[in-house]
Amino acid sequence: MAGNTFGQVFRVTTWGESHGTAVGATIDGCPPGLTLTAEMIQQDMDRRRPGTGGAASPRKEPDKVEILSGIYQDTTTGTPISLIIYNKDAHSKSYDHLREIFRPGHGDFTYLKKYGIRDHRGGGRASARETAARVAAGAVARRLLLCDNIKVVAMTVALGGIVAGQRNMAHIAENRLFCPDNEAAALMEERIRKVREQHDTLGGLVEIIAQGCPAGLGEPVFNKLDAELAGALMSIGAVKGVEIGSGFAAAAGTGSKNNDPILPTGFASNNSGGILAGISNGDDIVARVAVKPIPSIAGEQQTVNLANEPVTIKIGGRHDISAIPRIIPVCEAMVCLVLADHLLRQRAIQQVPKRS
Amino acid sequence: MAGNTFGQVFRVTTWGESHGTAVGATIDGCPPGLTLTAEMIQQDMDRRRPGTGGAASPRKEPDKVEILSGIYQDTTTGTPISLIIYNKDAHSKSYDHLREIFRPGHGDFTYLKKYGIRDHRGGGRASARETAARVAAGAVARRLLLCDNIKVVAMTVALGGIVAGQRNMAHIAENRLFCPDNEAAALMEERIRKVREQHDTLGGLVEIIAQGCPAGLGEPVFNKLDAELAGALMSIGAVKGVEIGSGFAAAAGTGSKNNDPILPTGFASNNSGGILAGISNGDDIVARVAVKPIPSIAGEQQTVNLANEPVTIKIGGRHDISAIPRIIPVCEAMVCLVLADHLLRQRAIQQVPKRS
């Protein structure tokens, strides 16, 4: 209801503010018998950490995850898994001057309108720091998917107008932007440098691919797999658009071109993005998201204060130039959460065995 | 869980197959005291009906909705509202030859993979006919929104590559494609005629605008208003992409351009699409969806049969050239359902009154 829980069977509830004591996640519905250690989760955490990647802010958080419950001898027991990540490097003071001002492009205005009160320090719950808990929970989902050989990988396919010209999976680990095209990545880094000097910020496109997903996942008609992916990805702060398979390009095409012919060996193309009528078809699942330029720009902006008087601000604090690349593991986490949930949901309603 | 229920407080469950007895919806959570008659719902039904609009199929369904419960003296009582629309013009015979074949771009393959059984007649539950129940339920949500002066309108902004050059709201009612640009609409109709001759089909773009929505709707972090809209719209069969406000265009821009300055009189622009940090900001809510060309093309296609042998098919039956314009009221319905649900959700967690 209040929006901090995700999933039906594999169910995650996150909590915590940017400048509070900690952020965390509780997973209810993880099957028992899964091997799980804090180190396994930490691997995903480390990819999201502030201070890694060329567009990153200088805030230094160790982002050390602890498992507080649900594990016995490095194995899940079927009881709730509580994960906690303490906040260490919060500089709340640097937000004092924002107590009275609404930052453009941020949730300051809407949080106050909705709740009548807001924790202005670092964006409170609206901060990207909240996604640390998503990544932690997503790492557990990823472990579950790996038991079924399902792999989820996200990559930067455009940044600041520079588009990746290829999908070379080997390149993803070779540059700081998780870009499947090392040459494009170099241009993107150049673009970031330039824009940083201009006190501005950049958006981009992230593509997420899930490989090895069996046919049959997704629950028509409202919880179709593409619908759930869209909702999950759009719930990430910086995301303003989601498309599946041929996506927006399909809108301008014809049926004869967009349909994927079916051969005895499988689908001849993948315009569907691996999803037909909301159900996975066994092909790669492909989603793409539009990431807006992060709104915390160093340049001067026009806004109002609590008294609705016009003021100008320059945003200090420690901020990234782009949500990319730190959003990459967050996108992966959300897709992992959706797939793990649907994998388990499908088990619940498997076909009744025939009885004589 | 199984996916046929939508919403948390204003909660709709739909049921029914294309060629079954009927389709229907049950609404649980509609507040009492709302004036409601079958005629009010019928207005929306009539806009979705087969046989209206230039791209429409010749299937003739009266789509007459009946209210079976939840109403006393034309007023909602707070108990479940059961809506039923009987199927009248189902020609199941014409689907007999599809019993053994998977149509490309359809759910035939995935439904069988998922359930191990499928009602092949007219697509069964995967048919666009299912959306009749959505429109009926959406019409009730619309009545609720109108009590708060919230209006939802969808329009065709591109079809077959032809893009509407303006947003003239008066035009929407003046052409069969609900296009806010009469000239573009004429070109679109022309395009449809041509493609029909080519035995092909077309996709397009639909924009949905909600006016009068108060600030404060949306539940961070997973049930953000944009996340819920994205999931709701992507759950419509033909939709392959969703964007909010500046959407995919934002990905290529900069923060200084994409941020909406705040003035004492309101937001200076609306790149946010009326949603900041997942919460409505009081501005118009603007979403856009990519509608794929409908997959039932008359031309020959390559596919396989149940024995996984290669076959070719030409799809008969009665089909539209484009999901547009019949998808227009469906898009409106989904947005109405999301907004009505969040309007009620917000009431539940309104601020605690200060006590001395």
Next chain:
Amino acid sequence: MAGNTFGQVFRVTTWGESHGTAVGATIDGCPPGLTLTAEMIQQDMDRRRPGTGGAASPRKEPDKVEILSGIYQDTTTGTPISLIIYNKDAHSKSYDHLREIFRPGHGDFTYLKKYGIRDHRGGGRASARETAARVAAGAVARRLLLCDNIKVVAMTVALGGIVAGQRNMAHIAENRLFCPDNEAAALMEERIRKVREQHDTLGGLVEIIAQGCPAGLGEPVFNKLDAELAGALMSIGAVKGVEIGSGFAAAAGTGSKNNDPILPTGFASNNSGGILAGISNGDDIVARVAVKPIPSIAGEQQTVNLANEPVTIKIGGRHDISAIPRIIPVCEAMVCLVLADHLLRQRAIQQVPKRS
């Protein structure tokens, strides 16, 4: 949220008022492949029908159930199953004099307080007629349970102070009160006749036993199997108490007596009622409910009208002397719904297979 949906995986939504067009249920989450016909459901419907059983009212409803969706060739397809039962013998006129009066022991007062409006005819949604939809949905759940050889049977173990002295399962089908003690049943019938002459009504006790339930069902900590059974059974209008196994008797006993010793052959006793720590232990599940005397008595009662003026009423209409025996199939239905739901829920979170 609004309360008309039951279950998590096997999910039922009911609708309909006593004197409306129909009552019905939609089941979402029934696995595909289950053999199901209207006749199978009708068997349970017929046991609940008005006019059967010694304590029954003279209202004659055929209670003919129709399946509107979710079935193909007498087999469930995994899509929603819509069930409808039309109301035929509603005499709304006889309720006209109750429009202005609150009947003691009924929901008249509370429905008006809650909703600000009420359908006074026959109790509207608060009528026992609502349970027809529960029995229909429960019959589908029962079919699912039978695939796993789980059987649910309810019986009258006390009525009007007369207590069944034995649990002879063969007797249950031999008397109109579903009593496992034919001699007690005869005394109960005698008691009913007497109380009918006194214009009064009677309560009693119903025991429900589920046989063949595997160990492992129930979801700690809030959705324990006993918690869900208690909630399900207490949701039946006339029920004012629920106990599991030794129940209230346990409160006065000692641990050494109440614990069930465990032998290599199984539990030596069943004070637990087949549930330990909220999870089924493989033994018979045993629940007992207290059924209050139905409040529609023919004798004079003191109450108030809408203007809060004191008035006296004698309730006309067609009413039973006791909710027993018609409540028997309703109790079975609710237990079937709980067990079917938990059977499927357990499948979703089954242990992860060990991988090398």
Next chain:
Amino acid sequence: MAGNTFGQVFRVTTWGESHGTAVGATIDGCPPGLTLTAEMIQQDMDRRRPGTGGAASPRKEPDKVEILSGIYQDTTTGTPISLIIYNKDAHSKSYDHLREIFRPGHGDFTYLKKYGIRDHRGGGRASARETAARVAAGAVARRLLLCDNIKVVAMTVALGGIVAGQRNMAHIAENRLFCPDNEAAALMEERIRKVREQHDTLGGLVEIIAQGCPAGLGEPVFNKLDAELAGALMSIGAVKGVEIGSGFAAAAGTGSKNNDPILPTGFASNNSGGILAGISNGDDIVARVAVKPIPSIAGEQQTVNLANEPVTIKIGGRHDISAIPRIIPVCEAMVCLVLADHLLRQRAIQQVPKRS
């Protein structure tokens, strides 16, 4: 789904094992603007703490609750409230001999059957320690209820066969058993002493009264207020029965006696326990639960080990003689959680204002 979440709007998820790092609760859906400090919650925690009350175990837990999120300047912000209680005095060693043995009356057997793995130390998640998190969350619910002047109090009305002869609210705070009859309390203490010597344990009855609850709470038909209370209370480990108002006594009575006459000044009696047709009627809400003798008895018991061989055990560790009185604040917490949830739910579906 997996059972560790309670409530719809005021939604609590608990986690943690008896001998793990900590137990905790996350509340999602608490309205903003509520004054809340850790000290306020601690008051309820202190009443549940081990080592208080005559029947208590010698385990000494400070049960210090911390608030990790959702609060800004001692006020709720509408974001999730994360509560944590670290385990300090866990003696896991003393459970080593139970690794291979199923304790009668405990969840050892069923947890292993369900999950295939169990944390045997101190009962893991099945331990009464889990209720610490319920009490913490319930304390927040209680704060919310107090804003509407709703008060919830539980009391011991029977223990070991000794029944409280009166309901003197002043007495509740005057004896360690929270008994509304000081004389009965003295006898109960005497009985506890005796049974402790006999290495046995005792059950009893707890009555919970909610005062000041407005008419209109409860969601027919499955989420009736009495159904939700029954489910909530039965979810407490030791509870084997729940009754509302006249409860089981009603089963033996007649309608003329059990109906509560309505006077212009209110209900003349309260056999309904404040709930009619599942909706609160404005009178005191009265529920009673049967608490079984705690199964950890010091005397010798017959059971089996993991190899299903017969063995005998005497249970060591540190255990109470009765779940009473420590269960008292737990019962209050569950009732507070139900009422807070329904208070908020009712706000969501309040009557639509009439428009001209």
